[in-house]
Amino acid sequence: MGGPPANMPPPMPLQQPNYYPPQEPMPMIPPEEAMAMDSDQGEGIRTFLEEFKLIETCPLQDLFPEPYGPPREGRCVMAIDGDHMLNKLKDELQRIEPLSLLHSALPDHLLELVSQHVDALRRRHVEPAWVFNGVGIVGDVEAFLPSEEELFARDTVWEQLNEGQLPSPDIITEAFQTCSSIGPDVAMAVQRFLRSELGVLCVTAPALSWCQMAAFHKEGVAQLLMGHPEMLIVPYDNMKLILDIDLTTGMASYANRDRVLRTMFPHYCSAMSTAAASERLLDLGLLTSSYTAIHTARAGQCVSSQAIYQELSSPTPSFNRVIDFIACNIMTDNSEEAEVLKHPKGRSYIRYSPVFTSNPIFESPMVYFQRVMNPRLTNANMPNNLSKIFGHLVPLSFFYFQFVGLLSVSFMTVVTQAYFYDGCPVSDTQDYHSYMPTLVALRSQIAYQLFAKMSDEVNRLLARLSWVRWYREILMPLQRQTDVITLDEWQLQDVPEIERVDESNLEDVTIATVLSINSTSNCFTPEPTAPGTTMTIYRGRKQTFFAVLLKFFDFLGYFSHNPPPGSGGSEDGQERAADEPPRAGSPQPHQQRTGAAAAVPLDMTLSTEGTAAYESETYNFTSCLSTALESCPHDFQDALIRLMELSRIGIMNCEPWDCITSSQSQKPICSDAPPLLLASRIACLISIPYSLPEAERGEVAWAPVYSRHLCAFSVAVRAMNSALRGLAEVLTTTMYLSKYSDCNISEFAGLTPLLPFGDIPSTIGGLLLHYVLVFPRDYESNCQTRQQRCDYLQAKFRAIPDLPQQLQRVMEFTFHALFLLNALRVLNARLEEAETEEPNGAIKSMGITEDVVHATLCMMCEKWHDHLDAPLPLDEHKQWVLPPNLQLAQKR
Secondary structure, three states, rough: OOOOOOOOOOOOOOOOOOOOOOOOOEOOOOHHHHOOOOOHHHHOOHHHHOOOOOOOOEEHHHOOOOOOOOOHHOOEEEEHHHHHHHHHHHHHHHHHHHHHHOOOOOOOOHHHHHHHHHHHHHHEEEEEEEEEEEOOOHHHHHHHHHOOOHHHHHHHHHHHOOOOOOOOOOHHHHHHHOOOOOOOHHHHHHHHHHHEEEOOEEEEEOHHHHHHHHHHHOOOOOOOEEEOHHHHHHOOOOOOEEEEEOOOOOOEEEHHHHHHHHHOHHHHOOOOOOOHHHHHHHHHHHOOOOOOHHHHHOOEEOOOOHHHHHHHOOOOOOOOHHHHHHHHOOOOOOOHHHHHHHHHHHEEEEEEEOOEEEOOOOOOEEHHHHHHOOOOOOOOOOOOOOHHOOOOOOOOOHHHHHHHHOOOOHHHHHHHHHHEEEEOOOOOHHHHHHHHHHHHHHHHHHHHHHHOOOOOOHHHHHHEEEEEEEEEEEEEEEEOOOOOOOEEEEEEOOOHHHHHHOOOHHOOOOOOHHHHHHHOOOOOOOOOOOOOOOOOOOOOOHHHHHHHHHHHHHHHOOOOOOOOOOOOOOOOOOOOOOOOOOOOOOOOOOOOOOOOHHOOOOOOOOOOOOOOOOOOEEEEEEHHHHHHHHHHHHHHHHHHHHHHHHHHOOOOOOOOOEEEEEOEEEOOOOOHHHHHHHHHHHEEEOOOOOOOOOHOOOEEEOOOOOOOHHHHHHHHHHHHHHHHHHHHHHHHHHHHEEEEEEEEHHHHHHHHHOOOOOOOOOHHHHHHHHHHHHHOOOOOOOOOHHHHHHHHHHHOOOOOOOHHHHHHHHHHHHHHHHHHHHHHHHHHHHHHHHOOOOOOHHHHHHOHHHHHHHEEEEEHHHHHHHOOOOOOOOOOOOOOOOOOHHHHHOOO
């Protein structure tokens, strides 16, 4: 296995944080009419490379630097544009399985393609180093509203699937064009896979990945560059950019930047310099760009890409300044000033992108790209208004944690540019729209954990956050959060549960263990320390890791801080997303919870009267959950927390959802009975493996069923999962900033693969269970035995390996989830009888009544008996007993 190169930039000293100059960002959200790309502009720079025959081909090893002998000196490091490569592999996947995005945002097959690409490069003596894009350009946020044509095509796709027909790839592409990009959560998951499973150096640039790649190349961290053709516009002279590699033959297609400049802009080149031509290529690339990271800097022009090139390459251009040419040809309804300003912002974004450097001559490990290209420059030579390009000032450690994959670009965008972004989902519903404000409120409270560690000046600038979304109004201002959750610290010295854990096996720590610590450890608020001094509370990785997890569940409200009876809270401090307020919960004396953390008052205890089924007099929400966690396999734990958080804000329900159609009408997308809806939705919370056998790839369908309603539900599950993962990452970052741990920054970065909610849930389990629950036991094909039924299912669901085992896993999780929901329902009823504080009405309000839970469990028992030999899972809460008729069936 290959690892990071020896001259990778070292962990950064943070005694002197590096800041961007503070200025207020000005989001500009262009209308959808302004986003239409001129159809004849093709793929930007690549069109011109092909026209001028500037794409050359040679054996890959011919591009290795000289002298360089891989067998003797090890692999040659290639810096790869991670976003571009991931999108290429996704496109390859969709050529094989066009409907894969309807089942999972991160199909197993995509990870297989990533792994195959890495292995193939290593066989060619190349060690890949993937570099992903960081924060984008301030203000130029594009919210792609789906057009009527796209929505109509989407309806057509679902109608054809419901009728058992397979849509054409063209219709599929048209139907999902605004939601086909790789999401930030998927990109982060792929990065963790590259690092943990494949041992690949994988980083996220502070801003533009191309600049970080060029810095790596200039400083010798990488010897080869591979990326999008438009990377040629980066002002780095020593560039032979690899565009494609035939990994079977070892032949590489590449473009020599010097030759590109001299061929395309001969009038701006001299024998000694191509500097003027480089500026012209930069202008051309920005004005014709199709690359996501810089496409927002593309000023809409009413002239063709050829006309733009003719103007820029002419020895006698019609305009003295490029900016005047742009102003004369604006094609959008945006203000001319806003549109024209895109171009200089794009130029600055490329020329001054911050990058990490290993060059010891610099005073900081992160400097502007121009300084890496010309080390004689200083910060005094840099423009003083770059906050309008990159955003607010933030501590350098934030960028380092983004660099190593601990902190997501999504949250970095919030703290630097003050907005949340949500793109169009693959299956949009009015129900999802109604739940989004609550999810945004949760995210805002998470973001404020970071804001609290930043300067007062930054907090003033972040007085108003915005939410950019895919439906009108696309720019939604959010109110300032006034009551921010303040989390306690934990006394973790000599805690038995922690002492029993082997520090080398922290990945085996269970959530049940974390929740049990509350009974043996006291939380406290540390005394303020004098300026310049620190207080160490947590020693070593183990205590630090447990402290992060304890803070995680404390933030969500899983621990009681014993508030006085009847204590309540004001909603004044709640974040609101304009059209619908989030649910508010009961605050602790020192806390005000919001979003998912506010939907359930967790410290309600069960009355001792009539509680024989419970073993404890203080059985509460967290006790219920702990019982379930202790009875389940380790890989069910994240899914059970997802269940709880979705239930607490009402997303987990058994009501049909209303889809958004091409006519903007709302109609239920599922007519299933509540028990069937509930069971199949629960099964979407866990991930099961699926990938077509290699010999069978190339077919459009992987499974016999497609479900629009499960696809829509999984969109909400993914949004919640992403928020929970973000919370874990943010709390790890704030733990470092608090200086309460003696771990260094590299040890904090090493916690990344240990944090929960790193997977991306899919609909596969829900589709399988739905199929099993809907069809009669003989599957209309004379299946009389369990083996015959499982064989039939395996033939249908060919992409699921060892289907009987996976079916048992899905059904077992669904049983435990239903047992937990039933126990919570009983707990609610007891609280009502005891006339305790207002009980959690979430379970009842969702339509998950006793009858629905009972009917779902009975249906599950029948199907378990029909398909599996294993004994039925038992209710660990002792609240549900198998009915007599089903007991007889089990005995038979």
